[in-house]
Amino acid sequence: xxxxLIVADIKQGVLKGSTAxxxxxxxxxxxxxxxxxxxxxxxxxxxxxxxxxxxTQYIADDPSLELFSAGPYASCVVxxxxxxxxNLIWFGFSESGKAAAPRVxxxxxxxxxxxxxxxxxxxxQIEVVRPAIANKVMQRIKVNTDxxxxxxxAGAFEATEGITGTENVVKLSAPxxxxxxxxxxxxxxxxxxxxxxxADVVVSVGRGAKDQAGVDLVKELANDLQAGFGASRAxxxxxxxxxxxxxxxxxxxxxxxxxxxxGISGAIQHLAGMNGSKVILAVxxxxxxxxxNVADYGIVGDLFEVVPILREEIKKV
Ligand code: FAD
Numbered sequence: 676x677x678x679x680l681i682v683a684d685i686k687q688g689v690l691k692g693s694t695a696x697x698x699x700x701x702x703x704x705x706x707x708x709x710x711x712x713x714x715x716x717x718x719x720x721x722x723x724x725x726x727x728x729x730x731t732q733y734i735a736d737d738p739s740l741e742l743f744s745a746g747p748y749a750s751c752v753v754x755x756x757x758x759x760x761x762n763l764i765w766f767g768f769s770e771s772g773k774a775a776a777p778r779v780x781x782x783x784x785x786x787x788x789x790x791x792x793x794x795x796x797x798x799x800q801i802e803v804v805r806p807a808i809a810n811k812v813m814q815r816i817k818v819n820t821d822x823x824x825x826x827x828x829a830g831a832f833e834a835t836e837g838i839t840g841t842e843n844v845v846k847l848s849a850p851x852x853x854x855x856x857x858x859x860x861x862x863x864x865x866x867x868x869x870x871x872x873x874a875d876v877v878v879s880v881g882r883g884a885k886d887q888a889g890v891d892l893v894k895e896l897a898n899d900l901q902a903g904f905g906a907s908r909a910x911x912x913x914x915x916x917x918x919x920x921x922x923x924x925x926x927x928x929x930x931x932x933x934x935x936x937x938g939i940s941g942a943i944q945h946l947a948g949m950n951g952s953k954v955i956l957a958v959x960x961x962x963x964x965x966x967x968n969v970a971d972y973g974i975v976g977d978l979f980e981v982v983p984i985l986r987e988e989i990k991k992v
Contacts, residue, residue, distance in 0.1 A: 677706035680761035690723045693767030698728025700832035711755035715741035728838040737849035742858045743771045749778035750850035768829040785822035792831040810947040830930020830951040874903030876933045882909040883938020893937045907939045923948035938978045941966025
């Protein structure tokens with residue numbers, strides 16, 4: 676039986692939804708499922724870890740693990756993977772996952788794949804699917820090792836409703852570390868704006884908004900919806916928004932329930948960051964704009980006319 680170890684995604688003491696999504700996929704392929712949770716004062720999360728679908732919970736709880744540092748985190752994952760006998764080790768899509776996954780793979784002498792969107796097992800043979808060349812193609816990769824460490828692309832798997840596991844807690848000791856650099860403090864974005872990666876709704880603005888007044892108009896729509904506010908690279912390069920708001924190949928990858936692309940053409944590099952969204956709504960005055968090829972709902976029109984109407988309609992709901 677395949678054994679999947681999922682690395683719990685914990686942010687500011689809260690277990691993120693990707694853990695249940697990954698457990699659901701693990702169960703769907705008939706695997707035994709364990710989770711490894713790493714941090715400080717995280718034992719209170721054990722019920723959440725069980726409810727997210729794990730049957731064994733490896734807990735590395737130590738003050739030295741409060742702030743993410745790839746080396747110690749990787750050591751904890753390797754420890755749990757060895758104890759569990761995992762042949763698949765999955766990280767949710769996050770900066771910390773991307774930083775720790777290759778270290779874990781190197782220590783286990785395992786294959787490593789990032790941004791996977793699917794995984795299949797045929798006996799011991801593992802195959803994964805991942806996008807390549809800015810999403811122009813999907814690669815199917817046959818893994819030639821017994822173990823695979825993978826970072827799963829945001830939104831690739833869905834959580835099964837009512838998923839649950841069983842409590843079987845195994846405590847891990849804090850890793851011995853001899854770090855050349857120690858992270859002392861994490862300074863978070865002080866703007867108070869919703870993090871794009873966590874947002875259930877994302878509204879993004881493109882060059883069609885023309886200037887700051889246009890950007891502010893679209894931002895008001897985002898505020899009405901309590902949505903994350905993103906942008907195409909054109910608006911970042913134009914100096915209208917900070918780089919951490921860029922959605923796309925060289926920006927953030929998001930997979931919200933609803934993505935609204937306002938005045939964005941739909942260049943392949945932008946699509947690479949948002950085409951995993953569950954529902955896509957696009958507003959563009961050009962009916963031939965490529966964004967309409969991926970949109971579930973399209974409004975052909977001038978955003979300066981459409982956005983105020985959308986705001987009015989949303990207020991009525
Ligand atoms: P445009 O392509 O100029 O499109 C503007 C759209 O607005 C048009 O479709 C137009 O019809 C519409 N419009 C104009 N006026 C109105 C109006 N009044 N009402 C409604 N619609 C209107 N881009 C990203 O976004 N993210 C990335 O991560 C990224 N990485 C890149 C990496 C590389 C290596 C390269 C080469 C490019 C990358 N790009 C990225 C840039 C990308 O190729 C596009 O140039 C960019 O996405 C275009 O942004 P845009 O759609 O806002 O602008």
